Amino acid sequence: MKHVSVIGCGNMGGAFVRGLAKAGGYRVTAIDLDPDALEGVADAADETTTDSAAARDADVVVLAVKPSVAAAVLDDLDLRADQTLITLAAGVPREFVAAQTDANVVRIMPNLAAETRDMAAAATQEGITDEVRAILDDLGEFVVVDESKMDTATAVNGSxxxxxxxxxxxxxxxxxxxxxxxxxxxxxxxxxxxxxxxxxxxxxxxxxxxxxxxxxxxxxxxxxxxxxxxxxxxxxxxxxxxxxxxxxxxxxxxxxxx
CATH class of the missing domain: 1.10.3730.10 (ProC C-terminal domain-like)
Structure with missing residues (x-):
């Protein structure tokens, strides 16, 4: 069973948690400093915690925080080279994230329909793996684009x-x-x-x-x-x-x- 940790359980992160729970085949850890956010996904997550260090135990880590706090959250993460970090933060370049972690990084732009497994998502070619493809397939439809097209994808399927x-x-x-x-x-x-x-x-x-x-x-x-x-x-x-x-x-x- 694939272990996925989702950091940030607001609207988009919460949709990811609930979508993965509905898909089955995943052990999901929800991580957020806000107790209310954790309570909102408690029925779908296998574990909830305020400690970002829990992400080190996951196969895949989903960074679903606001762009303004992405850098601070990344500073607190200590991920392994054999882990994959999926960043959902709008407008945050993959290169910026990759420079702050040893994990393999792929940037995606999903939307809230991840919760119902009807998501439309765009993923960067760089960093994508079969593991990530399987997750995106389980949550809906996705396309792979050059990162230069991610701002357009953000507008079309994200917004x-x-x-x-x-x-x-x-x-x-x-x-x-x-x-x-x-x-x-x-x-x-x-x-x-x-x-x-x-x-x-x-x-x-x-x-x-x-x-x-x-x-x-x-x-x-x-x-x-x-x-x-x-x-x-x-x-x-x-x-x-x-x-x-x-x-x-x-x-x-x-x-x-x-």
Missing amino acids: GPAFAFYLIEAMKDAGVDAGLDAEQAETLAAQTFKGAAETVLQDERSVDELIDAVCSPKGTTIEGMDVLWDSDADEAVRAAVKAAERRSRELAEEFENE
Whole structure:
């Protein structure tokens, strides 16, 4: 059974802990200085502790702390060369982390769907191992990219869930305005996004071809799509991704200047 220690059990770290527990085959140690954070994952972790030294016993260590405290946490870690350190800290370059540990380092950008094992993640080519690939496979889908693309991945799949939540809420509100109750509208909107995403992943047709497949001539969908095509909705989404990417680059530059 693979032993994984997760340092930092907030939103993203907690999602990792719960996702690994659901996957099975892992012994998970949750490490955090905040007792409330540990309590939040106690039902999923095999062990909880405030002592970061416990990470030395793991095969794989997941660094899931805020970028601003990453350096301080790394200073306290004493990992072995035969361990792997997966860093999730947004904007923190792999080279910065690798310089402070003997462990093999791979940088990934996951998202909160790790908890339900529907995660989308990007991983750096450098440092990735079969062991890491297996973990990412157990938590969802992943792609391997050059680290120069990680700021873009941070914006697309890391920040992307919030953008999707925003659109789901807009569809839900439209349903409520038209007479559905809030719970009905949320179920229909959320499940529609989930089903559409699965179709994109599993169908060989392009997204444009899938849109055409749903749009019958003179039907309801084409009427709605005409509104979207005539709007700036796509430009707004692109702008949101660009803004998140820009912030990721700014965070990286802060570490490069240290």
